[in-house]
Amino acid sequence: MHRSGFACFVGRPNTGKSTLTNALVKTKVAITSDRPQTTRHAVRGIVHREDAQLVLVDTPGFHRPRTLLGERLNDVVLTTLGEVDVVVFCVPADDRVGPGDRFNAEKIAGLGTPLVAVVTKTDLASKQTITERLIEVSELADFAEIVPVSAVAGEQVSLLEDLLVGLLPEGPPLYPAGDLTDEPEAVMVAELVREAALDGVRDELPHSIAVVVEEMVPRPDHPRGLVDVRVELYVERSSQKGIVIGSGGSRLKDVGTRARQQIEALLGTPVHLDLHVKVAQDWQRDPKQLRKLGF
Numbered sequence: 001m002h003r004s005g006f007a008c009f010v011g012r013p014n015t016g017k018s019t020l021t022n023a024l025v026k027t028k029v030a031i032t033s034d035r036p037q038t039t040r041h042a043v044r045g046i047v048h049r050e051d052a053q054l055v056l057v058d059t060p061g062f063h064r065p066r067t068l069l070g071e072r073l074n075d076v077v078l079t080t081l082g083e084v085d086v087v088v089f090c091v092p093a094d095d096r097v098g099p100g101d102r103f104n105a106e107k108i109a110g111l112g113t114p115l116v117a118v119v120t121k122t123d124l125a126s127k128q129t130i131t132e133r134l135i136e137v138s139e140l141a142d143f144a145e146i147v148p149v150s151a152v153a154g155e156q157v158s159l160l161e162d163l164l165v166g167l168l169p170e171g172p173p174l175y176p177a178g179d180l181t182d183e184p185e186a187v188m189v190a191e192l193v194r195e196a197a198l199d200g201v202r203d204e205l206p207h208s209i210a211v212v213v214e215e216m217v218p219r220p221d222h223p224r225g226l227v228d229v230r231v232e233l234y235v236e237r238s239s240q241k242g243i244v245i246g247s248g249g250s251r252l253k254d255v256g257t258r259a260r261q262q263i264e265a266l267l268g269t270p271v272h273l274d275l276h277v278k279v280a281q282d283w284q285r286d287p288k289q290l291r292k293l294g295f
Ligand SMILES: Nc1nc2c(ncn2[C@@H]2O[C@H](COP(=O)(O)OP(=O)(O)OP(=O)(O)O)[C@@H](O)[C@H]2O)c(=O)[nH]1
Pocket: 011, 012, 013, 014, 015, 016, 017, 018, 019, 020, 031, 032, 033, 034, 035, 036, 037, 038, 039, 040, 059, 060, 061, 120, 121, 122, 123, 124, 149, 150, 151, 152, 153
């Protein structure tokens, strides 16, 4: 028998949903960071097995929206939840269950879809803390399974995979063999630039950064197939522009170097990355700007 279907990750920001998605797919399909609200759209990662195809849908999770962007992100999650076979609720082992977790749990409790809870980041907590967390989580909703996992240490990741596969309906593969994601290349490139730009920025700035790939073209007759990639990095205020660029352009240069290495690995070709910073005033609250930036 062959099973196939969708498992959707939810949970408050920073709980390790994207890291776990990548661990299950064994490839980086979603960017991660220690800043909250890194993921901004539903990212699909595909696990291929002899007996099953498991499509993971990594989401931004639910949070109380403070901006129009926040509302759009909640809508993305709700729409996604309506279409999946199992919902995976993530809570970190190293932090107490709080209002954000309850908010997420309430949203999924009434769906009628099988729920699996994952206590993430078990490498950061003692056995006793993990046990406490498992009990706390069990009180939040009616879960079919509750599994402690460490995506970073690779603990219990394959057990989780087996559990999720077991909850999928019988069916043929949904994606061609070898496809690990359905993200367009340009979106992955933009995300890699955003990931590099998020590293080391604080406060509100992570939320204010948006990245758009304007152009990706192979340079004609280049012996090693160099690709020219032109990227715009948007911030919300001109004061933020200076922070992103850094003194004498040092920070932006560093972001560009790190992003380029990742993009070269993704595309398998050398890349010339042309990175510009622009101000899109208060884009998180502006419907027109949001549309332009793809939300
Ligand atoms: N030690 C440890 N750190 C982890 C683990 N999983 C995730 N992290 C870290 O936790 C932080 C958040 O991880 P993400 O995967 O980006 O979290 P997320 O839930 O996708 O966050 P949002 O997209 O903002 O909702 C990153 O710094 C990860 O490296 C884990 O198993 N162990």
